[in-house]
Amino acid sequence: MSSMRRVYLDNNASTPVLPEVVEAMRPYFGETFGNASSIHHYGQETRAAVERARDSVARLLACRASEVVFTSGGTEGDNLAIAGLVTAGDHVISSSIEHHAVLNSCKHLEALGCEVTYVPVDGRGLVDPDDIRRALRPSTKLLSIMMANNETGVLQPVEEIGRIAAESDVYFHTDAVQAAGKVAVNVQKIGCDLLSISGHKMHAPQGAGALYVRKGTRLQPLFYGGRHERSRRAGTENVPGIVGLGKAAELALEALEPGEERNMAALRDRLQQGILTHIDEAGVNGDGAPRVPNTTNIFFDHIEGEAMVIALDLKGLAISTGAACSSGALEPSHVLVAMGLPGGRARASIRFSLGKQNTAEDVEFALALVPETVSRLRELSPVYRRQTVSS
Numbered sequence: 579m580s581s582m583r584r585v586y587l588d589n590n591a592s593t594p595v596l597p598e599v600v601e602a603m604r605p606y607f608g609e610t611f612g613n614a615s616s617i618h619h620y621g622q623e624t625r626a627a628v629e630r631a632r633d634s635v636a637r638l639l640a641c642r643a644s645e646v647v648f649t650s651g652g653t654e655g656d657n658l659a660i661a662g663l664v665t666a667g668d669h670v671i672s673s674s675i676e677h678h679a680v681l682n683s684c685k686h687l688e689a690l691g692c693e694v695t696y697v698p699v700d701g702r703g704l705v706d707p708d709d710i711r712r713a714l715r716p717s718t719k720l721l722s723i724m725m726a727n728n729e730t731g732v733l734q735p736v737e738e739i740g741r742i743a744a745e746s747d748v749y750f751h752t753d754a755v756q757a758a759g760k761v762a763v764n765v766q767k768i769g770c771d772l773l774s775i776s777g778h779k780m781h782a783p784q785g786a787g788a789l790y791v792r793k794g795t796r797l798q799p800l801f802y803g804g805r806h807e808r809s810r811r812a813g814t815e816n817v818p819g820i821v822g823l824g825k826a827a828e829l830a831l832e833a834l835e836p837g838e839e840r841n842m843a844a845l846r847d848r849l850q851q852g853i854l855t856h857i858d859e860a861g862v863n864g865d866g867a868p869r870v871p872n873t874t875n876i877f878f879d880h881i882e883g884e885a886m887v888i889a890l891d892l893k894g895l896a897i898s899t900g901a902a903c904s905s906g907a908l909e910p911s912h913v914l915v916a917m918g919l920p921g922g923r924a925r926a927s928i929r930f931s932l933g934k935q936n937t938a939e940d941v942e943f944a945l946a947l948v949p950e951t952v953s954r955l956r957e958l959s960p961v962y963r964r965q966t967v968s969s
């Protein structure tokens with residue numbers, strides 16, 4: 579069988595585990611297997627590994643090690659932050675562009691007797707902090723506003739939102755799943771009480787993540803069991819996953835210091851520019867807003883995004899229409915609709931997201947395929963054909 583060249587530009591869905599991360603994890607699948615709660619030698623070994631990983635994650639987030647709670651990923655961190663804090667009668671302020679891990683946590687709270695205000699975003703995908711100020715009520719307990727959007731990469735004004743939370747004495751949770759490892763994430767600067775990250779979005783394995791919980795923040799646990807993670811998350815630790823997350827956190831921090839995110843942004847900009855100069859009736863969703871360096875979300879009018887994903891996959895390029903968990907959904911992306919895109923344009927949008935493994939050649943590979951695929955799909959669109967014939 580001939581092996582086709584494949585390029586993966588869907589890193590916001592999941593990233594490949596870096597070789598250094600695999601190496602760091604390897605002993606914990608084999609000879610180093612003890613339960614981190616056991617007091618004997620075997621337990622001490624894995625306990626030490628978990629605590630080293632906790633230190634690494636704490637350095638990445640600029641918090642204390644005791645403020646890091648290991649979780650199974652972003653979804654659990656978001657659920658623990660929200661459900662752990664809010665009770666019936668409380669008011670929550672979130673936004674219309676959150677990941678479903680936050681949105682559906684909020685929906686669940688509404689069913690339990692909480693009220694939730696979802697602030698809108700503007701055409702660039704940005705929350706207006708004044709909308710948050712206006713939505714505050716005496717019963718407001720929590721603000722949950724994401725740091726970077728998974729579909730557009732747009733960075734929210736979290737530092738200003740952190741100031742609002744502090745002034746108003748409400749808790750602030752931010753979903754930083756798509757920010758960690760891409761831009762600096764400093765909980766002191768953000769001024770948040772809770773912040774979730776996920777391993778598999780930053781080159782660690784799937785099924786491991788962490789929630790920063792500011793000292794003194796009391797959370798109701800999601801799981802009942804042993805006193806793991808200082809009684810904030812019961813259950814025997816996923817030691818290999820946690821070790822992988824710790825290693826990925828170290829690598830992310832090392833890359834941020836010399837400014838590697840600028841190289842990533844240059845690669846992303848080359849991809850974006852290359853596409854836009856060759857294709858008309860296309861544009862960037864989130865243009866004009868600050869974005870993480872690895873993501874661009876582009877609309878190609880007169881095509882179906884799903885058809886584009888399939889056509890490009892057949893040629894070896896992996897991209898997506900947006901959140902992996904919403905793929906196959908018939909409704910257009912809630913994020914793009916919240917930004918004011920008409921349904922057709924939202925369905926004609928494609929997310930390209932780079933990872934540390936991607937090279938300039940990968941970008942050229944994509945540039946060789948995307949324009950011709952868009953033209954071919956447009957030729958097949960009856961509406962587009964009618965328009966081009968008549969004009």
Ligand SMILES: Cc1ncc(COP(=O)(O)O)c(C=O)c1O
Binds near residue numbers: 650654787901902
């Ligand atoms: C912004 C955001 N939050 C939360 C999640 C969920 O994280 P996990 O897949 O680790 O549960 C994702 C993953 O797609 C995400 O992009």
